[in-house]
Amino acid sequence: MLGVALVFAGAAAMADTGADTPKRVVSINLCTDQLALMLADKGQLISVTKMSQDPRSSAMAEAANTVPANASRAEEVFAMNPDLVLAGAYSSYATVQMLQRLGVRVEVFKAASSMAEIRSGITRMGAVLGQQDRATEMLADFDAELARLSDAPAHRPRAALYFANGYTTGEATLTGQIVQAAGFANISSEQGFAAGGFLPLEKLALTNPDVVITGQPYRGASRAEAVMHHPVIERLKSRATVAAITDRDWVCGTPFVLRAVAEMRDLRLSMEPAK
Amino acid sequence: MRLMLALSALVLLLFVGSLTVGPAGFGGLSALWGGDGPMPLIMHEIRLPRALLGLMIGLSLGLSGAAMQGYLRNPLAEPGLIGVSSTAALGAVLAIHTGLAGAWMLGLPLAALAGAVIGVGLILLLAGPRGGSLTLILAGIALSAMAAALTSLVLNLAPNPWAANEIIFWMMGSLADRSMTHVWLALPLMVVGWLLLATTGRGLDALTLGEDTAAAMGIDMRRLRLVLVFGTACVIGAGVAVAGSIGFVGLVVPHLLRPLVQARPSHLLWASALGGAAMVLAADIAVRIMLPDGDLKLGVLTALVGAPLFLHLIYKTRRGLA
Amino acid sequence: MTVLSLDHLSVRLRERAIFNDVSLSVSRGEFVGLIGPNGAGKTTLMRAALGLVPFSGDSSLAAMPLLQRARHAAWMPQTRDIAWPVDVDTLVMLGRVPHLSAAARPTDTDRAAVDDAIARMELEPFRHRTVTRLSGGEQARALIARTLAQDTPLLMADEPIAGLDPAHQIATMQVFAGLANEGRAVITSLHDLGLAARHCTRLILLGKGGIAADGPPETVLSPENLRDIFGLTAWFENTAQGPVFQPLKVIR
Numbered sequence A: 001m002l003g004v005a006l007v008f009a010g011a012a013a014m015a016d017t018g019a020d021t022p023k024r025v026v027s028i029n030l031c032t033d034q035l036a037l038m039l040a041d042k043g044q045l046i047s048v049t050k051m052s053q054d055p056r057s058s059a060m061a062e063a064a065n066t067v068p069a070n071a072s073r074a075e076e077v078f079a080m081n082p083d084l085v086l087a088g089a090y091s092s093y094a095t096v097q098m099l100q101r102l103g104v105r106v107e108v109f110k111a112a113s114s115m116a117e118i119r120s121g122i123t124r125m126g127a128v129l130g131q132q133d134r135a136t137e138m139l140a141d142f143d144a145e146l147a148r149l150s151d152a153p154a155h156r157p158r159a160a161l162y163f164a165n166g167y168t169t170g171e172a173t174l175t176g177q178i179v180q181a182a183g184f185a186n187i188s189s190e191q192g193f194a195a196g197g198f199l200p201l202e203k204l205a206l207t208n209p210d211v212v213i214t215g216q217p218y219r220g221a222s223r224a225e226a227v228m229h230h231p232v233i234e235r236l237k238s239r240a241t242v243a244a245i246t247d248r249d250w251v252c253g254t255p256f257v258l259r260a261v262a263e264m265r266d267l268r269l270s271m272e273p274a275k
Numbered sequence B: 001m002r003l004m005l006a007l008s009a010l011v012l013l014l015f016v017g018s019l020t021v022g023p024a025g026f027g028g029l030s031a032l033w034g035g036d037g038p039m040p041l042i043m044h045e046i047r048l049p050r051a052l053l054g055l056m057i058g059l060s061l062g063l064s065g066a067a068m069q070g071y072l073r074n075p076l077a078e079p080g081l082i083g084v085s086s087t088a089a090l091g092a093v094l095a096i097h098t099g100l101a102g103a104w105m106l107g108l109p110l111a112a113l114a115g116a117v118i119g120v121g122l123i124l125l126l127a128g129p130r131g132g133s134l135t136l137i138l139a140g141i142a143l144s145a146m147a148a149a150l151t152s153l154v155l156n157l158a159p160n161p162w163a164a165n166e167i168i169f170w171m172m173g174s175l176a177d178r179s180m181t182h183v184w185l186a187l188p189l190m191v192v193g194w195l196l197l198a199t200t201g202r203g204l205d206a207l208t209l210g211e212d213t214a215a216a217m218g219i220d221m222r223r224l225r226l227v228l229v230f231g232t233a234c235v236i237g238a239g240v241a242v243a244g245s246i247g248f249v250g251l252v253v254p255h256l257l258r259p260l261v262q263a264r265p266s267h268l269l270w271a272s273a274l275g276g277a278a279m280v281l282a283a284d285i286a287v288r289i290m291l292p293d294g295d296l297k298l299g300v301l302t303a304l305v306g307a308p309l310f311l312h313l314i315y316k317t318r319r320g321l322a
Numbered sequence C: 001m002t003v004l005s006l007d008h009l010s011v012r013l014r015e016r017a018i019f020n021d022v023s024l025s026v027s028r029g030e031f032v033g034l035i036g037p038n039g040a041g042k043t044t045l046m047r048a049a050l051g052l053v054p055f056s057g058d059s060s061l062a063a064m065p066l067l068q069r070a071r072h073a074a075w076m077p078q079t080r081d082i083a084w085p086v087d088v089d090t091l092v093m094l095g096r097v098p099h100l101s102a103a104a105r106p107t108d109t110d111r112a113a114v115d116d117a118i119a120r121m122e123l124e125p126f127r128h129r130t131v132t133r134l135s136g137g138e139q140a141r142a143l144i145a146r147t148l149a150q151d152t153p154l155l156m157a158d159e160p161i162a163g164l165d166p167a168h169q170i171a172t173m174q175v176f177a178g179l180a181n182e183g184r185a186v187i188t189s190l191h192d193l194g195l196a197a198r199h200c201t202r203l204i205l206l207g208k209g210g211i212a213a214d215g216p217p218e219t220v221l222s223p224e225n226l227r228d229i230f231g232l233t234a235w236f237e238n239t240a241q242g243p244v245f246q247p248l249k250v251i252r
Helices: A002-019 A030-039 A074-079 A093-101 A115-129 A132-149 A174-181 A201-207 A223-229 A231-239 A257-271 B002-020 B029-033 B039-072 B084-097 B107-127 B133-157 B163-172 B180-198 B201-207 B211-216 B221-243 B249-261 B265-290 B298-321 C042-050 C066-072 C088-096 C108-120 C136-149 C166-181 C193-199 C223-230
Strands: A025-027 A045-049 A084-088 A106-109 A158-162 A167-169 A196-198 A211-215 A241-245 C002-013 C016-027 C031-035 C056-059 C073-076 C154-158 C185-189 C202-207 C210-215 C232-239 C242-250
Touching: A025 A030, A030 A045, A030 A084, A030 A106, A030 A115, A030 A132, A074 A093, A084 A093, A084 A115, A093 A106, A106 A115, A115 A132, A132 A257, A158 A174, A158 A201, A174 A257, A201 A231, A201 B039, A211 A231, A223 A231, A223 B163, A231 B039, A241 A257, B002 B029, B002 B039, B002 B265, B029 B039, B039 B180, B039 B201, B039 B221, B039 B249, B039 B265, B084 B107, B084 B133, B084 B163, B084 B221, B107 B133, B107 B180, B107 B221, B133 B163, B163 B298, B180 B221, B180 B265, B201 B211, B201 B265, B211 B221, B211 C073, B249 B265, B249 B298, B265 B298, C002 C042, C002 C185, C016 C042, C016 C185, C016 C210, C031 C042, C031 C166, C031 C193, C042 C056, C042 C073, C042 C154, C042 C185, C066 C073, C073 C136, C088 C108, C088 C136, C108 C136, C136 C154, C136 C166, C154 C166, C166 C185, C166 C193, C193 C242, C202 C223, C210 C223, C223 C232
Parallel strands: A025 A045, A025 A084, A084 A106, A158 A211, A211 A241, C031 C185, C031 C202, C073 C154, C154 C185
Antiparallel strands: A158 A167, A167 A196, C002 C016, C002 C056, C202 C210, C232 C242
8 A cells, every 4th residue: 555655746746847847938918027027037938918017017027138039929838839838718729729739838827806816826827937946935925914904994995996998906816916915995896896896977976986096008009098097086086096007017927916905005004094 | 839838858867867867866856956975076067968968969969960861862861871970980089099188178179070071071072962862872881981990900009908999889889978068069169060050941941842943032052062061060070079989879860850831941940959868868878777787888888779770761762663 | 134145055865966056035925935856945945944954055044143143034844743632722832932932931922922823823713622633724823823932034944834734725825924024034835836825925946956036926936947947837827816827737
């Protein structure tokens, strides 16, 4: 019995080292890009997407710039001869299917919408890249920092998240979780939103939030973003504290999320009257 | 006149109704005159501009529809159908996404005006002074298709990632989340257009007997044509710039009201203006009742009413031609 | 008193000379019948006189400013366009457009003119009927009534009696003759030479690129003119019931 167990353990140990560590990893999703850049060995990751090289959307832009970019297309990815492709749940289904049909190993990572999902994402990325030790370290840091930041007051100030096209996000989303971890109450929950949805401007006006959190505008103009300049929003902003989300910290399920939490927490603390 | 009083009363009723409907709940009229809480803000900055724009745009669409039908002597001629709204939208989209609208406030309505002028001009050129139905509709289809394609192109090439989805707004129209800024932006051009179109009554009456007779009765045909082109372009351009294309109003309203004014083009002008205002206000109330928490486009409702009527008119025209 | 004078009027359309060097003048009290074969240019002549087509030469009417011209001459074209289903009363009232300013309501004078026109054309039973639902002849009478309501010194009509029944043809010619008697002038083009002979005070025969004859009916309807311009022979006699004219044979 023990002998069989030893054989299995030995086999498992062997599987852990060397044989299962991919050497040519291509990532085709912004979020997997960043997580992989943080966990992979130098030279293990051979390509990331163009977006991860943009400091506006990526917290790992500098590191990403040392690696060639891809446009997430099956043909160019396959031409790189990867032994592992990292994709997101929203990567083109056709691209993922094609790569799998061509015999490439593809690991699809769901977008994280809670702290727990960020943790499991880190763990899985570590396993997939053969970097379990680094992942464990990262998790420990993550947990410690999160604990440090989690000092929600008894009375949470009310925050409204409002983006282009009148979109708001609730507690079942990453942005909602960030805001909650920082100690705010989300007006979307009051309005009955679990995840994201369209909130009419009139209803937003009725909520009278303490904090208004908006997205940062993109280049050029658009009707979708025009609502952000509506007099009602301007008025709400003038009465409340204002914050803007930065894509690089808020969008992907990486430890950088904690930077966003810290920022929001600082904001909350600055709003409290000196005791 | 009794009809004018009745229509005016209807418009007033719908205007007040429009002020009382919205996601924040029914009622709230008293908040127009001040008060505490968020309702005055909602009334002044969301509902009032929306109702005003509904009124202004409805007036414009009804008036320009009646004017174009009177001039072309064709009940199928309406600015939306013949492509003027689409070209105006193209002008507006170009202004927004080249940054002109951002740099100069008036840039937006003026660009839409330019688009509308080109649209009306092209239609008159393509369809000829006596707009035969077939030529008119074909020219309208061609113009609309071209303008819509170019608008899509501009939106897809725009640097902003949201822009590509805007096409729905431009083609179906919406009064949601408009502010008083939009009212002031559109009003001057619209007033100019209303005044211009109001002067066409006499000429349109005379045109009942044909171009030759109208000219012999002292109507300056070239001036009438110019006034019509610019008047229509002004009101359509201003309206589309702030609310996108809202179609079929200029088709349905004159058609419904024509029997009530004994088919006199000059009387139909103001009757259609009031009727158009009523129709747009009613549609805007309906979209908020049907989908209170969503953003149902205005053009959806007007098309649901207008398209069947359009088919009916085509059928009648075919029978007449047969 | 002259109501219309044309001086060396010529019109070219699409490289073709329609007519050349036409000079004539029409005075009050005249009922002029403009006759000629198809394509002779009758319609073009009248439209040129009104300034509706480009021409070279002079026309006293075309030289007037638009509104004054409209108050001086009423024009009924051959194409009987009625764009909208208005009623007869409204249609005839359209004749008052040159007299009404932009937003004015009709005055008693306007109403009187309309009533008079409707009475003359015997349209009283149709007053509130939709014009587009009337027969072709009735529509024509309504359109003629419109020109009467315009109350002008000169009335020009292009084939106004085509399509009317014989009784109404005669009645309309009598109305026109009556207008001339009252001191106005009427110019109409027509193909019915018999009616022209019986009612018109003067005939102008258009043919071969100009005016072939101009004068009283018996002079203009000479056998030579009939042969050269129309290619016809006819029987013409002044009877006890007035002049009677009947085309007989075609001469090739």
